[in-house]
Amino acid sequence: MSGIILAIESSCDETSASVVKNGTVLSNIVSTQEVHQKYGGVVPELASRAHQKNILPVVSEALKGAGIKKTDLDAVAFTKGPGLLGALLVGTSFAKGMAMALDIPLIGVNHMQAHILAHFIESPKPKFPFLCLTVSGGHTQLVVVKSPLEMEVIGETIDDAVGEAFDKTAKIMGLDYPGGPLIDKFAKDGDPLKFKFPNVNIPDYNFSFSGIKTAFLNFLRKETQKDADFIEKNKADLCASIQFTLIRILMKKLTKAANELNIKEIGIAGGVSANSGLRSTLKEEGEKLGWNVFVPEFEHCTDNAAMIAMAAHYQYEGKDFEKLSTSPNPRLKF
Ligand code: KG4
Numbered sequence: 315m316s317g318i319i320l321a322i323e324s325s326c327d328e329t330s331a332s333v334v335k336n337g338t339v340l341s342n343i344v345s346t347q348e349v350h351q352k353y354g355g356v357v358p359e360l361a362s363r364a365h366q367k368n369i370l371p372v373v374s375e376a377l378k379g380a381g382i383k384k385t386d387l388d389a390v391a392f393t394k395g396p397g398l399l400g401a402l403l404v405g406t407s408f409a410k411g412m413a414m415a416l417d418i419p420l421i422g423v424n425h426m427q428a429h430i431l432a433h434f435i436e437s438p439k440p441k442f443p444f445l446c447l448t449v450s451g452g453h454t455q456l457v458v459v460k461s462p463l464e465m466e467v468i469g470e471t472i473d474d475a476v477g478e479a480f481d482k483t484a485k486i487m488g489l490d491y492p493g494g495p496l497i498d499k500f501a502k503d504g505d506p507l508k509f510k511f512p513n514v515n516i517p518d519y520n521f522s523f524s525g526i527k528t529a530f531l532n533f534l535r536k537e538t539q540k541d542a543d544f545i546e547k548n549k550a551d552l553c554a555s556i557q558f559t560l561i562r563i564l565m566k567k568l569t570k571a572a573n574e575l576n577i578k579e580i581g582i583a584g585g586v587s588a589n590s591g592l593r594s595t596l597k598e599e600g601e602k603l604g605w606n607v608f609v610p611e612f613e614h615c616t617d618n619a620a621m622i623a624m625a626a627h628y629q630y631e632g633k634d635f636e637k638l639s640t641s642p643n644p645r646l647k648f
């Protein structure tokens with residue numbers, strides 16, 4: 315079964331809509347909310363209000379971009395979770411209204427599974443089973459992907475997500491939110507081996523990032539007491555060193571899982587997979603280890619509705635529909 319599906323993403327601070335036709339993405343409109351920058355993080359109430367304001371123009375633009383009328387749609391999909399409840403409610407209610415008015419099926423998508431299915435927007439596509447490291451602002455997971463609809467989380471963070479570690483260490487340095495892309499930018503001119511931060515050992519395929527953030531904070535407190543301009547003078551080296559430390563932790567667990575499970579199809583997904591250091595490290599090490607490495611296009615790494623549309627395409631084929639009485643789940647699991 316194939317069809318034309320409109321997908322809506324509103325789990326955090328991006329309002330996005332996309333149209334997919336028979337598994338091909340025709341449009342992907344993303345509106346990033348600038349309002350959070352001055353608060354140093356996403357303010358949930360402001361996110362909901364901005365989604366409410368943006369959703370209609372974003373959906374209209376996605377339909378227009380795809381050359382599709384509302385009445386051409388075969389289904390409408392929305393992000394069911396995980397995410398911020400107030401933000402999710404905006405996309406969910408909008409999708410429910412459209413499904414009801416057009417009398418078409420409603421599809422609820424798991425945001426983290428959709429990040430992984432971003433790999434299926436472009437070619438070449440990974441073969442199953444493939445191992446995906448999903449790294450975002452709220453999650454850090456190692457996932458064995460057996461099919462588009464069958465995924466198993468084999469490890470995850472026991473505290474902060476790696477995106478949070480990027481954002482929080484950036485905030486400590488006085489950088490704007492989100493700090494991840496800024497650390498990436500400044501790290502390009504720095505020495506990754508200049509400063510060393512402790513690499514805590516966590517069993518199995520799990521991760522921990524809160525200790526590094528604290529170590530970084532303590533280190534900077536000590537250094538700025540001696541020299542108030544320490545951060546400004548060492549910005550590039552600090553960014554390169556913290557980025558290097560975080561990438562090492564991710565690569566260690568990814569390599570362990572790939573070896574032990576004997577999987578050579580390896581991907582990364584989620585906002586932090588936009589990090590240029592992680593992308594190049596994965597490509598270099600993957601080549602040495604004989605992996606087939608998959609990295610989504612930059613615009614499909616951070617939150618976007620094209621990945622929701624891709625997941626919805628597979629769910630539509632499997633007739634995995636929601637009742638109109640459905641509601642979002644901020645803690646939705648696989
Ligand atoms: O997947 P995403 O857009 O939203 C969530 O589902 O959380 O991920 C957002 C996270 C933020 O922590 C942001 O700082 C991080 O992805 N991020 C990056 C880069 N681009 C986005 N982190 C490091 N380097 C980047 N280039």
Ligand code: ZN
Binds near residue numbers: 425450617
């Ligand atoms: Zn995300």
